[in-house]
Amino acid sequence: xxxxxxxxxxxxxxxxxxxxxxxxxxxxxxxxxxxxxxxxxxxxxxxxxxxxxxxxxxxxxxxxxxxxxxxxxxxxxxxxxxxxxxxxxxxxxxxxxxxxxxxxxxxxxxxxxxxxxxxxxxxxxxxxxxxxxxxxxxxxxxxxxxxxxxxxxxxxxxxxxxxxxxxxxxxxxxxxxxxxxxxxxxxxxxxxxxxxxxxxxxxxxxxxxxxxxxxxxxxxxxxxxxxxxxxxxxxxxxxxx
Numbered sequence: 600x601x602x603x604x605x606x607x608x609x610x611x612x613x614x615x616x617x618x619x620x621x622x623x624x625x626x627x628x629x630x631x632x633x634x635x636x637x638x639x640x641x642x643x644x645x646x647x648x649x650x651x652x653x654x655x656x657x658x659x660x661x662x663x664x665x666x667x668x669x670x671x672x673x674x675x676x677x678x679x680x681x682x683x684x685x686x687x688x689x690x691x692x693x694x695x696x697x698x699x700x701x702x703x704x705x706x707x708x709x710x711x712x713x714x715x716x717x718x719x720x721x722x723x724x725x726x727x728x729x730x731x732x733x734x735x736x737x738x739x740x741x742x743x744x745x746x747x748x749x750x751x752x753x754x755x756x757x758x759x760x761x762x763x764x765x766x767x768x769x770x771x772x773x774x775x776x777x778x779x780x781x782x783x784x785x786x787x788x789x790x791x792x793x794x795x796x797x798x799x800x801x802x803x804x805x806x807x808x809x810x811x812x813x814x815x816x817x818x819x820x821x822x823x824x825x826x827x828x829x830x831x832x833x834x835x836x837x838x839x840x
Contacts, residue, residue, distance in 0.1 A: 603645040606630065606637060611717055614660035614695050615652060618717070629653050660695050662840065664714040664823045664831070667699075668815040675702040675711065686711065689818055700724060701783050709734075709804035710812040713820075722835035723807075729781040730834065733806035734788050738797040741773035746795040750778070756790040764791075774800075808834050
């Protein structure tokens with residue numbers, strides 16, 4: 600079998616489209632490799648193979664990964680049919696489409712990774728890799744130790760039990776909590792706190808894996824350096840680029 604990467608993956612890596620859309624291009628007979636039409640999925644290509652779509656050679660897009668300190672009031676999407684402010688308003692124009700890794704709801708602020716490295720994004724959001732996500736939550740009232748222990752052991756929300764979490768008081772205020780989870784269920788931290796009778800008043804994500812939001816002003820981005828990206832890729836079992 601030929602060594603290399605799958606053809607649909609090479610097309611997607613160029614930034615032209617998603618992997619699924621790339622499979623569609625192949626089936627439609629719009630892709631050639633070294634001038635020959637390819638319509639079968641699963642074909643592998645090497646670094647020296649010339650891949651073209653509709654007669655135009657594709658090239659590997661430069662990969663960018665950055666941290667965004669998302670403010671409250673912005674939705675985690677690139678386009679919004681309701682006309683709300685989106686994170687696209689805060690991202691730099693690098694000539695590629697930077698997509699968010701996971702989501703923060705409109706009223707949650709803090710660290711959001713954005714990248715055009717699809718493989719990295721996919722693994723960072725996959726529960727298999729258990730990437731830690733740390734939040735600072737200010738809740739209504741003052742949860743007692745019994746309530747906090749429920750969060751630590753796992754609690755039922757929307758028909759499923761959460762995985763064990765690290766939960767501790769953060770600072771002098773009994774209403775401020777540090778919560779570290781390994782999952783990425785929709786509005787998970789808010790639902791967890793609601794389930795123990797202490798709804799969230801303010802929520803901020805301060806860390807993902809080894810990356811912290813400290814030093815990045817609200818509403819701005821910081822490009823990750825080569826070493827940081829390699830460490831991030833290593834944490835989800837990917838080789839350095």
